[in-house]
Amino acid sequence: MSTHVKINVKDLNVNSLVFRSDFHKCRKIFRALFARCLLFGHAACSVYFATQLNTSYYGIYAVCGFLFLLEAIVIFYFRYGLEWKKFCTCFICYLATMIPVLWLLRLNDMQTTLINSSNNISSSNNNTLSSLMGNTKFASLLSGQNLTSLLEQSMMILIIICRWMLPRGRIDRNSMSQLLIMYSAIGADILDFSDTFDRIEVARNKNLAIVVLAVWSWSLLQFTVVITTAFTFRRRRGRETEPGGGGTHSANSREDISETLSIMMVLLMQDGPFLVTRGYMISKGVFNYMIMFFSLKNALTLILGLYRLCVLYGCVTREGNDLLRKSEIARSLDSLDDIDCQSNPKSKTVKGTNHQRF
CATH class of the missing domain: 1.20.1270 (Substrate Binding Domain Of Dnak; Chain:A; Domain 2)
Incomplete structure (x- = not known):
């Protein structure tokens, strides 16, 4: 036992x-x-x-x-x-x-x-690694920028x-996989933002360069925080099985708080600062197709994040949404049963037993 x-x-x-x-x-x-x-x-x-x-x-x-x-x-x-x-x-x-x-x-x-x-000198002629390794093709590839x-x-x-290699501690495998996927997306977006350092307009404006470096450094701090919703979801499922029925609401609230923190972290440490910085760069005359594209991408991410926060905090009631979803599924199943009965008349005798789906 x-x-x-x-x-x-x-x-x-x-x-x-x-x-x-x-x-x-x-x-x-x-x-x-x-x-x-x-x-x-x-x-x-x-x-x-x-x-x-x-x-x-x-x-x-x-x-x-x-x-x-x-x-x-x-x-x-x-x-x-x-x-x-x-x-x-x-x-x-x-x-x-x-x-x-x-x-x-x-x-x-x-x-x-x-x-x-x-x-009018190529930047590859002035670098630290070339002086250490000599004028070789390998050194020229790793020069300067x-x-x-x-x-x-x-x-x-x-x-x-290294995050994948490190012991998970109290983080389960579901949360770890979620965290690694989020790290990959964050890293790709940060690398796209770091391409703005190569613009000559940024190099000429020292204040703009400092702003870009500060925002870039602020976005890197996301990797030090571990916020996932999978761990709280696992705890919520365990709490719902306990007798009394009083733990479901608190567990749902805990899940919403964790998801809210992850959304706010992305909005305040990545997409929000990136959008403001790119808008400031455009106002200073730094403009090209990629800056415009990623500005629109950051704006869209902000809108979707705010929409998700509105869904989490009562703009759409959870009980009504669940009832609507179940009623739509029930009507779809009834329609499928009618189609099956029309194609197979022998199944009409058991049609009435197929409605108890929930």
């Missing part, structure tokens, strides 16, 4: 973490360690390229390295490599290192673009891969 033991979430501590076996525990620790090694290695390479331009930032990067070490000690000692439910602390340390590095590289690329445009774009693109890919 199986026994069910209820555990209070507030009483959970490091001793209450249960693993299937020692191998399972070691595998979790190895995955967490390997993912952090990838993040730290990529951040160290980016720091190396940035310090070739300005060596005065070594102190800041040393502090970020200390944060990496401190976060790893806390996770491995107190959590056995398992991630937190709402925040991903290793991404916080990683982005705290990468954002200043990419700011430095982007500002240097803009300054180099202005100098080269005034002197190409190097910065490569670091940004590899950062997005690495965040998705």
